[in-house]
Amino acid sequence: MSVLRLEHGIVLTMEPGAAPVTDGVVVIEREKIRFAGAAAQAPGTPDAEKVDCTGCVILPGLVNSHTHVAMTLLRGFADDMHLQPWLEEKIWPTEMKLKPEDVYWGALLGICEMLRGGVTCFSDMYHFFREGTEAAVEGGIRVCPSGVLLGFLPNAGDLLGEAREFVAEMQGQPRVHPMFGPHAPYTCPDALLERVVAHAAELQAPIHIHVSETRKEVEDSLKEYGETPVQRLARLGVLDQQVSAAHCVHLTHEDRAILVEKGTGIAHCGGSNLKLASGFAPIPQLLAEGAVLGLGTDGCASNNNLDMFEEMLLAGIVSKCVTGDPTAVPAEAALAMATREGARSLGLGEKIGTLTAGKQADVAVVDCRRPHLQPLHNVVSHLVYSARADDVIMTIVAGEIVYREGILERVDEAEVMAKASEAARRLTS
Numbered sequence: 001m002s003v004l005r006l007e008h009g010i011v012l013t014m015e016p017g018a019a020p021v022t023d024g025v026v027v028i029e030r031e032k033i034r035f036a037g038a039a040a041q042a043p044g045t046p047d048a049e050k051v052d053c054t055g056c057v058i059l060p061g062l063v064n065s066h067t068h069v070a071m072t073l074l075r076g077f078a079d080d081m082h083l084q085p086w087l088e089e090k091i092w093p094t095e096m097k098l099k100p101e102d103v104y105w106g107a108l109l110g111i112c113e114m115l116r117g118g119v120t121c122f123s124d125m126y127h128f129f130r131e132g133t134e135a136a137v138e139g140g141i142r143v144c145p146s147g148v149l150l151g152f153l154p155n156a157g158d159l160l161g162e163a164r165e166f167v168a169e170m171q172g173q174p175r176v177h178p179m180f181g182p183h184a185p186y187t188c189p190d191a192l193l194e195r196v197v198a199h200a201a202e203l204q205a206p207i208h209i210h211v212s213e214t215r216k217e218v219e220d221s222l223k224e225y226g227e228t229p230v231q232r233l234a235r236l237g238v239l240d241q242q243v244s245a246a247h248c249v250h251l252t253h254e255d256r257a258i259l260v261e262k263g264t265g266i267a268h269c270g271g272s273n274l275k276l277a278s279g280f281a282p283i284p285q286l287l288a289e290g291a292v293l294g295l296g297t298d299g300c301a302s303n304n305n306l307d308m309f310e311e312m313l314l315a316g317i318v319s320k321c322v323t324g325d326p327t328a329v330p331a332e333a334a335l336a337m338a339t340r341e342g343a344r345s346l347g348l349g350e351k352i353g354t355l356t357a358g359k360q361a362d363v364a365v366v367d368c369r370r371p372h373l374q375p376l377h378n379v380v381s382h383l384v385y386s387a388r389a390d391d392v393i394m395t396i397v398a399g400e401i402v403y404r405e406g407i408l409e410r411v412d413e414a415e416v417m418a419k420a421s422e423a424a425r426r427l428t429s
């Protein structure tokens with residue numbers, strides 16, 4: 001039986017209310033956590049592979065709850081534009097030229113970046129979801145894949161059929177948690193959303209959807225339907241399913257109450273919302289009202305990286321600025337959004353998100369023996385306000401070390417960068 005013992009580190013289980021444990025140990029047996037806590041209480045493991053984590057923090061792997069990972073191919077391709085022309089003139093026409101192998105290499109590029117930055121799970125909505133998922137499986141990362149369903153496409157019905165087939169096929173596969181991906185209320189008519197709900201209910205699969213990203217989207221919805229996007233999703237029964245709603249920037253008081261009551265997961269994408277000047281989600285209110293909030297990077301065309309440390313920082317400091325309240329979204333809350341709450345927002349709270357015996361062993365190790373992380377007054381504060389993605393020295397998914405000190409164990413990074421650059425050149429030429 002393979003046993004891994006991370007020892008002499010500071011263990012941050014991220015269980016609610018748990019304090020960091022100095023001289024902590026995490027014991028991993030096969031794909032699961034057997035123990036996480038103080039060395040004094042740790043079980044003996046004579047045959048374990050030992051990893052010395054002196055000076056490091058051992059925490060749950062980060063959960064990127066909303067991205068379009070293969071959009072790494074369009075990183076830096078169209079910046080400093082308004083959302084609609086950005087989408088209609090640049091992003092969507094380029095995406096029309098995508099081939100399945102482009103998505104495969106673009107996804108792998110993003111997966112390399114995320115594994116290096118301690119991300120162990122990501123929720124992805126994109127075209128050619130089979131190739132994107134194949135890349136995730138090869139890279140060893142956990143993925144919640146969903147194909148993107150756009151109601152205005154002539155073959156929307158066929159795509160839903162394909163999505164259903166894919167979800168049914170992938171359910172139960174290790175490290176894969178498939179979802180349905182209707183793009184957004186404004187791109188999906190009622191009939192399509194109702195069909196998605198029927199399939200999702202039947203297969204017990206979650207739904208991943210963009211919601212109320214821009215002010216215009218909400219205004220258009222009020223004009224066309226007499227209700228906000230959130231009200232409309234509630235009316236159509238979408239929110240009675242397990243839902244991950246990306247963005248949720250422009251919410252009314254009633255919208256927030258609906259999302260809290262339905263237990264809808266929210267994927268806050270601060271970096272993307274700031275860059276596209278969409279606004280900033282009311283994180284302090286949502287937290288105070290009991291919403292389930294995760295963090296996402298969104299795609300690389302609007303961020304322009306997949307760095308969850310940056311997202312934690314932004315969720316904290318921008319919320320403080322917007323509200324004029326420096327106590328808003330403290331470090332503990334931002335870190336919880338990137339781990340435990342992010343897992344809950346994807347319906348995976350029982351499986352991942354904390355270092356708890358019996359859960360999947362998705363773990364990140366951050367090296368604090370660096371000038372910008374010393375002295376170590378408060379590790380939670382350091383992780384949110386000072387740490388960077390490249391402070392991660394080890395990433396473990398389902399008990400397997402997939403990244404260790406500059407080396408990705410399963411992927412040839414040089415090949416991935418070359419293939420992705422080649423695909424990007426063809427797409428944008």
Ligand SMILES: [Zn+2]
Pocket residue numbers: 066067068210246298299
């Ligand atoms: Zn998005």
